[in-house]
Amino acid sequence: MSEYQYYEFAALDRPLTPQQQAELRERSSRARITPGGFVNEYHWGDLKGSALDWMKRYFDAHLYSTNWGHCRLMLRVPKTVLDEAALQPYRFNGDETQGFSLFDVGHAWVLDWAFSTDDHSLDRFGMDDGPGWLSELLALREEILRGDRRALYLGWLMRAYLDELDDDALEPPVPPGLRTLSTAQQALLRFVEFDCDWLAVAAQASADLEAVAVDETPLQTRWLDSLSTDELRGVVRLLVQGHLPEAAQVVRQHYNESARAWSAAEGTTPADTPRRTVAQLRTGLDEARAARQAREQQALDAQRQHEAQQRAEYLRREILPRAGAIWGEVETQLSRGSASAYDRALTQVRDLSDAMRLAGQQDEFRQRLAILMRGHGQRRVWVKRLQEAGLM
Known part of the structure; x- marks a missing residue:
């Protein structure tokens, strides 16, 4: 079988400088290198460098896919937006092989979703699986920066269904909206060949997004009124200097911290849903699988009836x-x-x-x-x- 590896990197917050592009060109004479990223396919040989190191030095997103059943998505997010306390429930201290991993690269976190299989019957892993995936998945980063934790929870859940966690491991706080995933989150499930029955069990404890949505206008007004002149000047200075992503990150971080502090002080923080163990999640799998199969059979019967009528x-x-x-x-x-x-x-x-x-x-x-x-x-x-x- 011929070998196929697809590498794509994207620079989102800051374009690559000419010097950085030259450094990457030294690693590959065939790659397509632009201020916005690096793309190359390998049918022999391999990337002359470490994907994690490149994420630390150059890029905000990375996608990797092979024809032998391995795929990987990496996203870099600043620590100013996602602090260690927020990530702690998703961390894993074992052998980081597949599922979801976190890497500390100094100024940022690199979030890593990976999947590997020996099942060559999966048609997805062919000689052209790479192109197009990253454009579908990039919105995950913006969702995470806005405080959406569903992609992080899905990463942890990957470890559960891949048997990478002990039965007594506790799930992270269950985010709302697991029954109505975003387009990018649905693409992530397809990318890592996610077991939808595990998601169905997990989603039983997930509130609907509409049920937890609140009008934040009063809170935003309160936060704006609380900003000092120096804080406003700092944000405006970043904007004037062209550092729009950094300015947005500073604003998000400061606003989220203030909102959490006020909610805690006033007792308006919603109560956390009791956290389940991996073993407890697994007990619901048979029922979820049977319900899914019944729905699929019902849909198939309806389709066959429609075709027969036609x-x-x-x-x-x-x-x-x-x-x-x-x-x-x-x-x-x-x-x-x-x-x-x-x-x-x-x-x-x-x-x-x-x-x-x-x-x-x-x-x-x-x-x-x-x-x-x-x-x-x-x-x-x-x-x-x-x-x-x-x-x-």
């Missing part, structure tokens, strides 16, 4: 009124004697069989087929096709 309508409108002419067309096709002509004739005879059975004309169909076979029964290839189709 075919019956087609047979009544298009085949029955032209039955005599179609028998003549079958004669013409068989006279040609080619494989494609036999295929076309078989399709027509099958339509005639279904249409005449629908109209209660099975005896007439058998009579017409017998007449047809008097002239073409010696065609062994044609007879074999009818037998295999169950028409003889």
Whole structure:
């Protein structure tokens, strides 16, 4: 099997400088390198560098995919937005092989979702799996910066279903909205081949987003009124200097800290949902799987019924009124004697069989087929096709 590796890196907060692009060019003569990122495919050899080191030095996002069943997504987020206390429930101190990992790179965290499988029947892992994924997944970073913890929780849940956690390990606080994931979060589940039954069990303790949504306008007004002149000047200075991401991060961090402090002091912080162990989550898997399979079977039955109704309508409108002419067309096709002509004739005879059975004309169909076979029964290839189709 030919080897395929896809590497893509993206610089989001700050474009790569000419010096940085030159440094990366020294690592690859074939890669597409722009101020916004690095893209390369390898059919032999490998990346001349460490993806984690590149995330520390240059990039805010990284995607990796191979044709032997390994994929990885990395996102870099500043510590000013996501502090260690917020990440502690998602951390894992074991052998970080797959699932979800966290790396401290000094000024930022690198969040790492990875999946690996030996199942070569998964069509996804082919020779072109990489392109397009990162554009679907990039919105995860902005969601995390806004305080959405669903992607982090999904990362922890990956470790649970991949048997990377002990049974007594406690889940992180369950974020709201697990039943209504964003487009990027749904893409993450597809990217890492996520077990949807685990998600269904976890989502049972997740509140709806609408239920926890509040009008933050009064709180935002209160926060703006609380800012000192020096704090406002600091944010404006970052904006004037062109550091828009840094300014946004400072504002988010300061606002979130103030909001949490006020909520705690006034007793308005919502109560946490009791946290479950991995073993407790696993006990609900059989029921979740059975419910999913029942839904899928119901949907399949409905689809089959719809298709049957469409075919019956087609047979009544298009085949029955032209039955005599179609028998003549079958004669013409068989006279040609080619494989494609036999295929076309078989399709027509099958339509005639279904249409005449629908109209209660099975005896007439058998009579017409017998007449047809008097002239073409010696065609062994044609007879074999009818037998295999169950028409003889």
